[in-house]
Amino acid sequence: MSALHFPCTIFKTQNRMDDYSAKDMRCGDLSESQLKTHFHLLDVSTRANPYTLTRITPFTQPQSMFYGSRGEGEKITRQQCASILFDEFRDLSRLFSIYGPYKHLIEKMITHMQNGNSTPFRDVSLDRALKEQILNDKTEISTLLRIKEVIKNYIDWGTNTYPLEKKDELRKAISGGKLPKFDRFQDNYNGMGITVHDTWATHITIKSLYIENDRYRVVVHYKIQDHFGLDSDDILNTKFSQFHFFRIWFVLQRYNQFGFKPFMTNMEATVEITGGRSES
Template identity: 25%
Template sequence: MTRIRRVGGTITERTRGNEIYYAENDIAINAVGNISVTSGKGVVFGEPETPPVLNQYFVKGWWSLDIEGNKKIKSAIPGMTVYFHLETKNIPNDSSVFMTLFEEDNSENEETQNEDDKITLINSLTKKESFSEKVSNNKIVKTITLKNIDSFIQDEVDKVLELYFKCSYFNEAGQFPISNDEYLKVGQIIVDRYKIPGLNENGTDSADDLCYGFGIKKGGSIFESSEVSDYVSRYEENGFDEILDEKISNKAILSDKNGKAKYSEAECYSAAYNARIPFTNIDIPISTGLDIRVFNNLSDDVLFWDFEQTASLYFATGLLETNLKQMIAKFKANEGGIYENEILTNAIIESEVTKKYCNDVEEYLKTKIKENSTELQKIEDKKPYLGNYGDIQADRGNENKTFTRPIYNVNKMEGLTIALNDIWATQITIKEMENDNNNYTCKYEVILWDHFGLDLPDMEKIFNIIPSVGEAFVTWFILQHLRGYKPFITKIKFEKEFEGTF
């Protein structure tokens, strides 16, 4: 086992008795400056002493999923009940071994602390802190329920705890498991990411429907390649950060007002869709660019009034009409950022589309958990699937993922289609798991991401043929791409749970 301590300042140790170090090989001391050794009675050099025997009482320690200790594990999810096994020798039955649970910090380069964190264990019967366990036939089995550890997980840079026990009996002490490779890694597990919020399908630049401007095309890429790679790395490691990623969500104020302009005025005026002549195979182009040109003569206030009236009339009812008006109000505030709304989230949870999507997710997770019950870390799949739909489908097929993302276009008048329609990106995370023998209950989190904005292909779709219906999208498109109003990212987050067997 290697132990590394990184300290930004000074280490000061004070020992009332003797301080003795033993090493099976060399002890090396290195310093950029001087090395000073002082003593009140002199410095003595001599032959090495024989170190004390450290394996008189302890043999090995390991974690398992079962009380028998046969299903060894190295990873677990918050909420689980797991077992720590300590094999001893030469310790009489009913003798007490002191045992303290710790979280290992020192192997993480990012950590500024240099001391491992003690985790207090409470005896379920006495409701007091547990300090020791009794030996039975040179074996100790300690049951640990991984609850109330969220604060420890949040303090970790990688959001993963690495658990081990410090054990002592008479003059012998040790850390078990011996190797930190066998410490128990505890954390939530990201099991799926479909695309990346805010970026195009390849994850190389801004999504087109999040661009905005005044009809003066920026040209080239919207983001620098380094900005994209930094964002992708952050997202893959820790998800979307509303502060660090505010440029992605259009919350940041850009110095160049044309910094995210995707289309020129001429391109906007050239928009058209193909309409098929009845009883023929002939398509003729119908201009929506002409409508954009005409409506572009109206003021912002009139355009927003028209947008809200037509969108509410044709595309939303009830509470979802309220949600739609709130989304338009955020768009009018020109603030970008992230939009979350309880009305929208509740409607999503109750949608049959969502229920079908979650059912597919749960069937996949049940299979994966059963296949990897002692190696849950293998379920992790946090790298986003990118590319066109066909490529993504092929990649996900290789992982036996039959689901991609929900599409809310069943009832176009309800209010979900105009608010979301085709969800752009998703993330699924296993948050907690409670297990009892071979059965478990798994709680997972779903995050759906979408962009409340339009791109040029939206103006080239056949639904624009209906004059008043198309008016909603014409006014929306003008406000975004010719008047500089910022689109934003919509976020829907909720939790579900299901039962299964290992």
Template identity: 40%
Template structure:
């Protein structure tokens, strides 16, 4: 017996959504060009680059690199450069430094693509089939509190034990069990070197939608749509973090994003996965 007709009256149905909303441009990590030199220095952003002083638009002399971390680094000699030359040097350096976080696996090229999008994308959303694949693989890579498994168990119990076929009751049950789920993130040890930790890491917003549900005499099938969004941008809390602030990569990123004379726009990273479950 096919129960798709009765269940379709309630579908598609949003089963879960994070408190954090999609397309939230009010978030601090989505701000740009809102700080001057004084504010940035107050955050400890004095030593930005190993190659240029972006405050003075000076390219350092190679022989004076050793002076950069000294108390007298403000007097390091160099060559005056244009604003555009400074931008070019900073983005190239950012790409070079990203390699320490992204040097292994099939997703290691993502950070380079996203740095280019940061520079040239003017704040438009970023979409990548490669990132969709990474999200799909992560959804299928863990067991404990996996939302997909929790949904599967709830539907299986419903078809084995319920005689009423009250789909509203089923949807309510799924929404309840998902409150105890662990959403997929890119924060495993492997993500520190495969490019996923530096590009996405902690996903800002997610939704889970039940798109279809069909019951048969000997089983059932369902289609789930997982949608996610992260922010490719840094907030003040990020740059004040003792770990992140140690790396020039993040200091350059924050400077390029938040200094009013540079003001490169952060952007939303969008990815999704369609998952089929059945018994």
């Protein structure tokens, strides 16, 4: 019986890594009339009007008692308007990032969108959050626990190997589980829900399998990629469109007068599984 050799990639999502053709990676593709008519983005910011390139003050806000008393707001350049919108974007992000070691990430990623010109984003905090999420998932749909179950069940203890013919059992087990995401209740407030939430592509690789004296140790590597960008469905969802935060994000990304580029968010984590032949 042939043995499976490592490292070995045991799972890949249908979504590809580095897929710049994805809908949420579009930028600068919508006109003012499209944003207003199709997406109903009339009220975008409380600080600047991206269409007229004017500052918004109490005298230029329709809901203000001072509205209209001093005419149109101060004219600003497109660059000044973008800077004002990004500052408001960062300030509003704090509504979704209240506590914990990852609350700083969203502001860092917004600044990367402003200055990074679509270069991929990596941060050790993201890798740490991913590893914690994988290790702390004790549910029956945990991909890590499902990998452990399959390894334990199909190890050939006579040769201390994992059979090549049982490779697909690993893929099937992972497919029946839930890939690491940040959609738990606490992620609504700890900064991970707003920075990553769902994910686009996942690759899972067994880097090594060591078996001796009826014990085994498996090293598993997760490579996960998300897109920091919004597609049309996102902003047409009232759950998102009600917030100025997402309105500003969409306009900065998709308005043809701005066109700030979304980017790939990359995360990796390496975790170990250990166990024995006799464990239940």
